[in-house]
Amino acid sequence: MELWLEEERERLPLWVPVALAAGIAAWFLLPNRLEWLAFCCVTLAVACAALLLPPGGRVRQAIVVGGILACAGCLLVWGKATIVGSPPLDRPAFISLKGEVRSVERLPAQHMSRVLVRPVGVPALPPLVRVNLDDASMPPGVGEGAIIAFRTRLMPPAPPSLPGGYDFARRAYFEGVGATGRVLPPLTVLRPATAGPRLRARLFEHILERVPGQGAGIAAALATGDQGAIAQADAEAMRRSGLAHLLSISGLHVTALIAAVIFLLMRLMALSRRAALDWPLMLLAAGGGALAGIGYTLLTGAEVPTVRSCVAALLVLGGLAMGRDAITLRLVAAGALVVLILWPEALVGPSFQMSFAAVIALVSLGEHSAFRAFLAPRGEGVGRRIGRNLAGMLATGLVVELVLAPIALFHFHKAGMLGSIANLVAIPLTTLVVMPLEATALLLDLGGWGAPFWWLAARSIDLLLLIAHGVASSPWAVVLAPAQSGVVFGLMLLGMLWCLLWRSRWRWAGLMPVTTGVMMVLTSPMPAILISGDGRHVAVRTADGGMAMLRARAGGYARDVMAESAGYDGILQALTALPQARCSPDLCAVRLKGGGRNWNLLLTRSSVRIDNAILARDCAYSDIVVSDRRLPGACRPRWLKVDRHFLARTGGLTIDLDHGTMRSAKAWHDEHPWVARSSRRPREYRKHQLYRRSNPASLPWMRTCRGS
Structure with a gap:
């Protein structure tokens, strides 16, 4: 191990933000303060135990520093949550x-x-x-x-x-x-x-007024990062085609702005012979680019991807000004460390994870000797050079898609498959055409002459939307998967980091956890029943692989949440239309198949009080009863009773009838400050009395999994 770490000594600092992030993630994953304290004690104990190893070795140093950083990450986010956060309202x-x-x-x-x-x-x-x-x-x-x-x-x-x-x-x-x-x-x-709109708001309104057509919202998002004016259909098409990253102010936008500022400053200063001969033009231009990047970051709201890009750009400019090669993974690690120290809560959001994962993949690929040799300049024709550059862009797009797919599946339950092809056209179109046209139009608007350039920008955005809708309409545009546990996601993420951050042959060991995670995703069962946290919305999987909802008039948001969590991309039917369902205005009974047997499901549909004798009779014939109200004690189903009292402690539920498992959205003993307090564990969790009344030969044992 010492020989291996000596070979990888230049890569060891890259794991500093990873160790800090492990402690932050542990605080979010572990449910209560006793387990948070236990995690800190264990990490410090590991660090102390490493002191028994021979002094001067890299193994000892790595374990000690890693343990201390993990403990520091947990205490950092715990302290910020205690000092900065705002407790939620107790009740509506x-x-x-x-x-x-x-x-x-x-x-x-x-x-x-x-x-x-x-x-x-x-x-x-x-x-x-x-x-x-x-x-x-x-x-x-x-x-x-x-x-x-x-x-x-x-x-x-x-x-x-x-x-x-x-x-x-x-x-x-x-x-x-x-x-x-x-x-x-x-x-x-x-x-x-008392004050007028801020500069960002004024710029947003100005662009919406000046850009003709449906591309006005995208034009405003490219300049300000505010996506509030983008139509829902266009936003969904951008997500499905893998082009949504263009709408979030990140490295692409910050880099384009800083590069343009440096280019203009260099050319303007070079007009003076004295400046060209005596002044450090690169240093001055880099300083101007740095000021432009900081101002743009503040203008667009200082979101996590923008801050990360700005920090990275400042380090790059500093390296270039000193004549150093600054495009390295250490640059990415420094940016991640700054963001984690200032905003540790950003770690669990998709924005932080996707932003840094994409940059790590790009820089790692760019540092690889074979990839550098492939893109190195050589004496050849224009056609071959263009083809080689296009192949390089396609390779980078594929690598980024592979790295981002697990993150997208975990957070959004879907991942784009054709984004690398769409980005071949969309990124040059946005960087070299749309954004320069917008910048020119904004500059000319000072004199009222920007209308022709706004028209050209609108036509360019129309072409971008045409690409997005065309790719999104393909049946292979996205792959869907049901909601995954944090264990599966952690395996894949750790394996990818292991492959990308190391350089010796041992980096390929990271493929084992990645492969394990992928297999777990591919073999993960589709939930048969989905129950929202308030109990009003229930979706069941039908025998033909479709899905049906209890309330046919449920809103679009509820339908989207149910379909995405189940990994379903079709139309949700009405439960009352199923042949195996029998429904009245107040109750709905449906028979489902799973685990080699039939399951009787009873659902309430209205707020009308049902006679206790009728409800007790129907509950006794049912395996599972679901209601958005509190059910009386006379309702005693054979397997599980889910009512308002039960859901207050578990949150939303997904039930797999084939394996007899259930996942809940929250743990009953969760002490995170934004979670509603639960005074005690639900009776069904404590005594399992529902299962003792069931027939062991016909009902599998139910395992309750804490929500991720």
Whole structure:
């Protein structure tokens, strides 16, 4: 091991942010403070035990530093969550609220705005609440600093509705938002806004006004990072075609801006003979590019990908100014370390993971000697040179897609397969045509002459959308998979890092956990029953592989969440239309097959009170009963009773009837500050009395898995 680490000595610093990230991830994965303390004790014990190894060795140094960094990562995010976060609202409430507007985020595609309000004179409320305000109800004077009064129904930030779903409550906690709601008109402006819209908001509105056609939202997103004006169909097409990264301000945009600024400054300063001969032009141009990158990062809201790109760009400019080769993995590690120290909660978000994974893959491929030799300049014709560069772009696209696929499957339950082909055209089109046209149009708008360039930019964006919709319509555009556990995701992520960060032949050992994770994803069973956290929405898998929902009038969001969590890309039928379902206005009974037997499922459909004798009779004939209300004790199904009382402690559920397993969206003893408290474990978890009443020969043992 010492010989191997000596060979890899230049790569050891790359694992510093990985060790810190391991501690941060442990705090999010482990449910309570006892386990957090146990993790810190174990990591420090491992570091202390490593001191018994012979001094001066790299193995001893790596274990000691890794253990300390993992413990520091856990304490770092734990401390920030304790000091910075905002606890959520205890329970939903109708309230008349007066507050100060902190920010207004327009969403033209949804015809509404998100208003961040600081309540005034209501100490029981969280310090910040976020409410949605329809454009039709928006009075003049609502802006930063305004005092407004309105009625609203406030809710705690939404937890994941199903296992593996999006956890808005976690994000809202670190952003300081403790409640959300919708404004009930009328809204009264007690004091108009004290300040005008910020530069980013003014730029956003200006681009929307100047760009003709449906590409205005994408043009505004490319310049400001605000995607609120992009139509839902266009946003979905960009995601399915693997082009969504173009809409998030990241390395592509920051690099293009800094490169353009450096190019212009170098050319302008070179017009002076004295400057060209006596001044350090590269150093001055790099300084101007650095200032432009910092300003652009602040303008676009300083999101994680933008901050990472800005930090990396500053390090690159510093290296170039000193005549050093700065495009290395150490640069990426430094950027990751800065982001993790300042925003440790960003680690568990898809933005951080996908951003750094893509950059690591690109830099690792670029550092490989064979790839460098393939792209090295040589004496050849123009056609061969263009073909070789296109092959290099295709190779980088394929590598990035392979690296991002596990992350996309874990967070979004789908991954693009044709993105590398779409990016061959989309990236040059965006970088070399659309963004220069937008920059030129904005510059000429100072004199009112930018209209022709806005028209050209709109036509270029139309071509970009044509590519996105064409690729997204292909049946091979995406691959879907049901929600995966954190163990599977961790295996694949660790294996990919092992392959990308090392350089010796031992790096190929990382293919073993990657292969194991892929096999687990391919063989993961599709859930037969999905139950939302409030119990209102239930979806079941039919015998022909389709899916059906209990409530036919469920909204598009609920349908999308159910389909994505199940890894299903078809149309959801109505449960009442199934031949094996028998439904009344209040109850619905359906028979499902799984595990070599039939399962009787009973669902409530309305809020009308059902006679206890009838409910007890129907429950006794059912294996599983699901309701969005609290069921009486007389309801005693043969296997599982899921009602409001049960779901309050488990959150949303997915049930696999073939293996008799169930996954919950949260653990009953979860002590993370954004999770609603559960005073005790549900009775079904403590005593398993439902299973003792079941026939052991016909019912498999049920294993309850904590949600990831």
